[in-house]
Amino acid sequence: MHTKYLAFAIPLFLVFMGLEYLISKSQGEKFYRFKDTVANLTIGIAERLLDCFSIGIFYFYYDFLEKHLGIFDIKSGIFSWIALLLLTDLLWYWYHRLGHEVNILWSVHIVHHQSEEFNFTVSARITIFQAIARTFFWSILPIIGFNADMISIVLLIHGIYPFFTHTRTVGKLGFLEYIFVTPSHHRVHHASNEQYLDKNYSDMFIFWDKLFGTFAEEQEAPTYGLTKPLKSYSFLWQHFHYLLELIYACRQTKSLSEKLKILLGKPETINPNVRQELEKRFIIQYKENQNSKRVYRYVTIQLIGLLIGLFLIIYFLEYLDTTSQVLWSFFILISLINCGALLEQKRWIIYLEVIRLILVSALLQFNYPSTEILLGIGCSGFLIVAFSKTLKNQYFKLVFG
Incomplete structure (x- = not known):
């Protein structure tokens, strides 16, 4: 499969999120909150964007280890695929467990647990730092002798599966509870209830937790998030x-x-x-006001644009030159920071808007070089400097009323 088709995972996951939202509404539940959902999606967008550039590096890394340090020459076959899947999940268990027990690893994994809700959007809370950390654990696979192609396919499956365990709309699943990680098992893992802390680390197969003594069954309703809430959507x-x-x-x-x-x-x-x-x-504490809906609309428009932009970048990445890739990536990352700053009503968001304007202007100049565009960029920069105070006042009047 060509990597550009991975772009279609974005609308597919959004469809599942929409279905979950509708099902939760029909059940009389409220599993989605605006700020929490925005925070989850912005983190997910950043990780998927950086995946565009890191996936090739990870593949090369696994290929290098297998060719230079591989102990065995493992061929593709039904038993080798099963063994690879089980080993991948076992290594994930120990990465995940240590990610909760060792501070330096917890610093990259904690992002996944900050949400005080539990829905499909929470599965997007993965950072590039977490991807790098767990890659070192998975380095054992090519050293054993599994090739980079097999590893990449299994990691793709292993990455898709947990998306479906981040939901409250599905109850217990009978005999499957004894074999696989189910939504019920993973709800326990994300809970901050004392009896649920440091439990259910497995990703696909729950028997690792039962084997290593970290299993807990869902009984009382979980309370989600960190034991000490973050108090920020930045x-x-x-x-x-x-x-x-x-x-x-x-x-x-x-x-x-x-x-x-x-x-x-x-x-x-x-x-x-x-x-x-x-x-x-x-962290500057802020209060909701009568203009919050205006801010939410502005953030929603940005978020929709960012999701469309992410889809287009992934799909057309191989057709973009390096400069365009870098500029578009910076634009998206600055916009993601901007979304969080808007939710918290930070006064410095005007500077992020100026940076975004400059990046768009640079993209236009680079792709459609002309003296007129360059002159326009210069004039815009001069006006921004000359009338920065007026622009600030007008911007805050427009956004915050």
């Missing part, structure tokens, strides 16, 4: 807050051994006051 804060907490905690210690204990220790070893201090510095 794209940047969601990605980097825990890394900042680790840096802050390390700076408060003197010896290297103490710093290593923090980085390699469990999340509960971090003083909760660290986050409170950082939130005072970086």
Whole structure:
């Protein structure tokens, strides 16, 4: 399958999200909240965008390891495919478990658990940093002797399956509960209830948890999210807050051994006051007002545009030159940051809008070079500098009323 056809996963997943929303409404439940959904999708868009550039690197990495360090020469066959799938899931279990038990790994995995809802959009909360971290665990596969083609296909299947376990619309599934990871099992994993903490790490096959003593059955209704809620929908804060907490905690210690204990220790070893201090510095509390609906409309329009843009970039990536790829990618990433900043009514969003304008102008100039466009970019830059205060006032009047 040509990689450009992976673009169709976007509308397909959106259809499933829409169906889940309609089913939850018919059940009299409210499984979707606007800000939470926007935060989930923006993180997912960023990861899928960066996947465009990393997927080839990961393939080359697996191919290099198999050809230079592979112990066996494993051929394609029914038993080798089954063995590869089981090994992939076993390695995921240990990556996932350590991702909850080791602070430096938790710093890249925590993003997946920040949502206080549980629906299909939560499955999108994967970052490129998490993809890199788990790739090191999967490095064992090519060293054993599985080739890059087999690994890539199994990882694709392994990546699709958990999308369907992130839902509350499906109850328990009878005998399947004993073999596969079901929505019921994964609801437990995302819960912050004390009896559910650090349980059900498996991705496809639940028997790993039963084998290693980390299984818990869903009994009481789960409460979702972190044990200490994040209180922010900022794209940047969601990605980097825990890394900042680790840096802050390390700076408060003197010896290297103490710093290593923090980085390699469990999340509960971090003083909760660290986050409170950082939130005072970086998170400005805001209140909903009569203009929030206007902001939501503006964010919705941007989000729709970003999803369409992501589809087009993935589909036409091989036809775009390197400069266009970089400029479009920066435009999307800045727009994702902008969505989170709008939800939190940050006053510096005007600068992001200016950067987006510059990036669009650069794309036009690069693809349709002409003196008129270049002159227009120069005039726009001059007007932005000359009338920045007026533009700010008008922008905030337009967006926030």
